[in-house]
Amino acid sequence: MKILIIGSGGREYAIALRLKEDKNVSNLYFAPGNGATSALGENLDLKTFEELANFAKDNKIDLTIVGPEDPLTKGIVDVFKSKGLVIFGPSKAAARLEGSKAYMKEFLARNAIRTARFLNSDNFEEISKFIHTLDEKVVVKADGLCAGKGVIIAQNHDEARDAAWEMLKGSFGDAGKTVVVEEYLDGFELSFFAICDGDNFVSLPVAQDHKRLLNRDQGPNTGGMGAYAPSPLADEALIKRVENEIVAPTLRGMKKDGNPFCGVLFVGLMIVGGVPYVLEYNVRFGDPECEVLMPLIDGNLSQILYDAATGKLTDIKLRDKFAVGVVSASENYPYKSTPKTKINLGKIPANAHICYAGVSEENGEIYADGGRVLVSVGVANNIREARNLAYELVKNIEFEGSQHRSDIAYQALRD
Missing domain, CATH: 3.40.50.20 (Rossmann fold)
Incomplete structure (x- = not known):
């Protein structure tokens, strides 16, 4: 193939x-x-x-x-x-689930899929009134794609109004012409992935991403500083609820609208008191979640994806393993670009590997080009072993200014 x-x-x-x-x-x-x-x-x-x-x-x-x-x-x-x-x-029509946050929220409401209370609007006065109906913390989103930067968690109503005003004025270009304002949900996030063929789906291990730059989820949002799967925070009962109350209705709703969904449906979840709410849809594998999901899929991946693409998806097998991925980012990430620097590799432990991202090659040498440079992945029989392997690999990778979080999977391990 x-x-x-x-x-x-x-x-x-x-x-x-x-x-x-x-x-x-x-x-x-x-x-x-x-x-x-x-x-x-x-x-x-x-x-x-x-x-x-x-x-x-x-x-x-x-x-x-x-x-x-x-x-x-x-x-x-x-x-x-x-x-x-x-x-x-x-x-393109089905990908609007990610391409337009306003469309996504309207789709959720239309199909009675649980999500935060929201308003889609391009009218500042209307937005202001809605903000004052919400609790102190408010989530403000630009409607379109903003490379992961169009979401602001405002700590009070004034901040929320300011964020909405800046978006409407053009701080995110055309992506902010419509603004989505949501109530803030207080819980923990999970990443749920399903491979879909338009009618049917199979679920992959539930992952957890670590968006913030610094340990214990401090600092600015990033594209993701690490991930692990499967997460013990998602028990069998929760997984069934997500499948029955979110994924299946999503596929039915998309087909009803004439836009059957084929590909990877990535549901960003907030779990509040054991109840799953949809924060967002993405229409592809997450990054860095993909790096920890791939080692957990058994069998012939090429055939699985081919069957899904041709409407013939069948069940898939998963490996009884855990994977942890730790992102090594450049010195100035996520604030500004960083000069290119050579990557020096030491020993790669057994059952660990590197997934390269922001890199270039010159004369057989790999250079860090800035941003999220690579992901160190460990695979083992439990999360702690997998994390230890990932961090052992991190220690054996050197490039000037490298930074990483030291607490990936802390919510699963409670340490």
Whole structure:
């Protein structure tokens, strides 16, 4: 099987690394890939969806997998399908679940799926009135995609009004033309993933991401500083509730609207008193959650994703293991860019591996390019062993200015 992977981050590297285990996979291509993916396959310098689809057709690509949300929300799947190509991911219309927070909230309300009380509006006076009906903390979101930066948790009503005003004035460009204001939910977050074929779905291990830059969830929000799975915070009863009360109604609602959902449905959950609420939908694997989910999937991943993309999804097996991933980020992340610096590797422990993200390659050497550079992943029979392996690997990776959190999976281990 020849497979094309769209994207350039740690998520795409993790998918490729897992696909290398499949005996039926002969060739991997990346568009554009990063400095380390070239060791797993071939990086392509193709820009437009048409160019990518034509490459897939001319080179008899059996399956294309889309990693990031941006090409999905812009319609890459529609272009590929118009040429009779098999591609794993939702259509442009279905990807609105992530592309528009206002659409997502309206979809939840229309399908009676539990979420925080909210208002979608472009009218500041209306927004102000709604803010004053909420408790002191308020969540303010720009409607469109903002690379993970369009969500503000205001500590009081004045902050919330200021945030909404700035968004409406254009601080997030067109993404903030409509603002979503929500009540603040006090609980803990989980990441729930389901592989879907339009009608059916299979659930993956429940993960927990660590968004804040610093230990104990302090500091600014980031793209994610680490993750682990499966989380003991999600017992069997909670998983069933999410499947029955959120995922199944989502697929039914999307199909009813004429936009059947095929691909990865990523539900960002807030658990309040044991009850799951939808914070957000994403329409692709999370990053860094993908890096800890891939080692837990058993069997032939390429066939699983191909079957989902062609509407023939069947059950999948999971490995009875735990995975912990620790992000090593550049010195100035997430505030500003950091100069390129060489990565020096020591010994890689057994049952641990690296997923490269923000890196380039020069003369056979890997360089940190800034941002989230790589993820150290440990896989073991329990969370503590997996975390120890991940941190042992972190200690053996050096690049100037490297930073990481030292408490990934602390909620599961209570330490």
